Amino acid sequence: MNRMTAYRIGLVLFLALLGLFALPAGPASAHAALVRTSPVQGTVTQDAPNEIVITFTERVTPVRxxxxxxxxxxxxxxxxxITMSNADLHIPVRTNVPRGTFLVSYRVISxxxxxxxAGFTYSVGAPSATGPNPGDASSGRTDRAVAIGVSTARFISFAGLILVAGPVLVLTALWPRRLSRRAPTRLAYAGLGLIGLSAALDLVLQAPYQNGGSLASISAGGVSTILAGTYGRVQLARLVAAVLAGVLLPPFLAGRSGKPMQVLLALVGVVxxxxxxxxxxxxxxxxxxxxVIADAAHVTSVAVWLGGLVMLVGFLLRRADDKELDAILPVWSNWDALAVTVLVLAGTAQGLIEVVTLKALLTTTYGTLLLWKIGLLGAVLAVAAVSRQLVRRKAQGVPRLKRTVLAEVIGAVLILGLASALVQTAPARTAAADAPAPATDRGIFSTTLNSKLYQLQLDIERTTGSNYEVHLYAYTPVGAPLTVQQWKVTAALPAKGIEPIDVPTLRxxxxxxxxxxxxxxxxxxxxxxxxxxxxxxEATVSTAFTAT
Structure with a gap:
């Protein structure tokens, strides 16, 4: 395999990974967890309430x-x-309503x-024989094209930062004087362009992402609404920083900037x-x-690490001669080690804050992604250690170093993809809080049924007399929420000759x-x-339940 073939394969892998991580695995995860509802989910009240109260783990913004x-x-x-009071969402409702089952569906911004x-049901007087028409009960859905766009914007923002950090650092401290700076400088500008593009794309897509709209619902009014909020202002600050950096970088990279301009550029970079x-x-x-400090350190260390690798693979190992590499590689190796050390320390701090418990690490989607990220990081660190050994033992030559660095880049791109997925996933601390409470805490029958296709979390609670409320939560075999096209429930009492009875279900x-x-x-x-x-x-699972 010649050099150009290897680089083309690397480029194809990078683009394939970009596409892979741009595709969401499913509906966006909730980052504010439901704590309780009033009326309580699944209960029967004798009098109709005059308001519905939904309490979350944090203050939310209702999508009215x-x-x-x-x-x-x-x-x-x-x-x-509809109003908010601290973390409580208040929905006023009429009291002159018929008896039966009511469906509450909601969408809020954490x-x-x-x-x-999500949604839940309660009943007034007695449960209905059939549930209410769900209407807009799909409040939790996010348009797939919008979700792909948001995920892509997050990914290319990370990629852009890496493509800026690498050229800036290497051109400042390690670039051989005899080599042209044109290509690395263009790479830095491309990175700034990606950062600006991602910020603009995020601003445009946030309104339909939050409101559950499609690409056709994008409007100037929606962008204006996003800009009025904290998230919009942060994205606008990123866009402005990218533009300012584009103005300040040319003289800096050419070595013609003075101290004031360098300080200003540093401040723009920090912001x-x-x-x-x-x-x-x-x-x-x-x-x-x-x-925030740990996350900023984490992002910076990733940008320095991967940006340095991109410059090493894309330029220095191809263009620098042996004498220049003898001077460059030890310095790069120290950078690499320092960046990875900060990465591990900052990542550990983040993990302790976001995961909190071992159970949350092992039972949530966030925890699963984090474990994959840790495993990949361990593998990449092992490859990086080999690279540093090769730098110290110059007799090994450059070819083997090229292969290990390329492997390090591919592993790092995988980690970058997982990092962008983690940004889209509910932190383990809130995902764990959103899990159904154990039966012993809620006084109901609760069990988990397994098939090859899914896990089914089942809660059965008596409401009145011989009436029971059954709640079904579907998950993939690895514990992620699973989209179900059709639900069917039957109940039979063989000991008394009662054949299976269809139980009305409500999505x-x-x-x-x-x-x-x-x-x-x-x-x-x-x-x-x-x-x-x-x-x-489709698959069927069964359980026995004792009615008294």
Whole structure:
């Protein structure tokens, strides 16, 4: 394999990974967790409430046209103005309503700017024989094209920062005088362009991303609304920083800038880097100042590390002669070691803040992604250690170093993809809080049923007499929320000759459904749950439940 072939393969791998990480695995995860509802989910009240109260783990911003309370007759019963009080969402509703089951669906924006959508049911007087028309119960859905655009914007923002950091550092301290600076300078400008493009793309897509709209819903008014918020101002600051850097970089890279301009460029760089933690989870953590600092250090170390690798693979190992490499590689090796050390320390601090418990690490999507990232980082660090050994043992020559550095770059791109996925994923501290409480804490029957296609979390709670509320939560075999196309529930009492009875089900969101079961006779009932997850895939799981 010649050199150009290797670089082309590397480019193809990079673009393929870009496409891979731009594709969301499913609906956006909620970053504000539901704490409780009033009325309590699945309960039966004798009197109709005059408001619905939904409490979250943090203050949220309601998307008012995506919040609905639907009665058993399919009519909306909301009235008045939806308000927030601390972390409580208040939805005023009419009290002159029919008896039966009501569906509450909502979409809100969490403090870290991610949409949260779901729903729950309650009943007045008695559960309905059939549930209400869900109407807009899909409040939690995010348009796929919008989600892809947002994920792509996040990825190219990281890529742009790396493409700026590498050329700036190498041209400043390590670039041989005899070599032209044109190509690395263009690379830095390309990085600034990607940063600016990502900020602009994020600003344009945020309104439909938050509101659940499509690309067709993009408007100047939506962008204006986003700019009025903290997230919009942070993205605008990043865009301005990219423009200012584009003005200040040419004389700096050419070695013609004075001290004042260098200080100004450094300040622009600090502000620009700070926009990454400020637009993510960091400000909403349990220790915001520490998390912002750790996140900024993490982003900077990644940019220095990967940017240096890009310059090494793309330029120095190809153009510098042996004498120049003898001077460059030891310095680069020290940079590499320092950046990786900061990366590990900052990542550890972030992990302790965002994960909190071992259970959260092992049972949440965020924890799973973090474990993959740690594993990949360990492998890349091993390759980096080999590279540093080769630098120290100059007799090994450059060819083997090229291969190890290329492997390091590929592994680092994978880590970058996981990092962009983590930004899109609910932190383990809130994802764990959003998990259903154990049966012993809620006084209900709760179990998890497994098939090759899915895991089904099942909660059964008596409401009145022989009436029971059944809640179904579908997950993939590895624990991520699973989109279900069709739910079917039956209940039978073989000991008394009662054949399977169809239990009416109501879809709450993609991975959650509820059912109202009437079990007229005590005994051990056999519940069967059939979930169809595609046109060709479905599976049935069963459990026994004792009705008293």
């Amino acid at each position: 046209d995506k919040i609905h309370v639907t009665g058993p007759d399919g009519k909306q019963i909301g009235q008045g103005t 403090a870290d700017n991610h949409p949260v959508g 620009g880097v700070a926009t990454w933690p400020l637009s993510g989870h960091a400000p909403d953590s349990n220790a915001p100042v520490l998390t 709450i969101n993609d991975s959650h459904a509820s059912a109202s079961a009437t079990l007229p006779s005590p005994g051990i009932w056999q519940f069967n749950f059939t979930l169809r997850i595609s046109d060709f895939d």
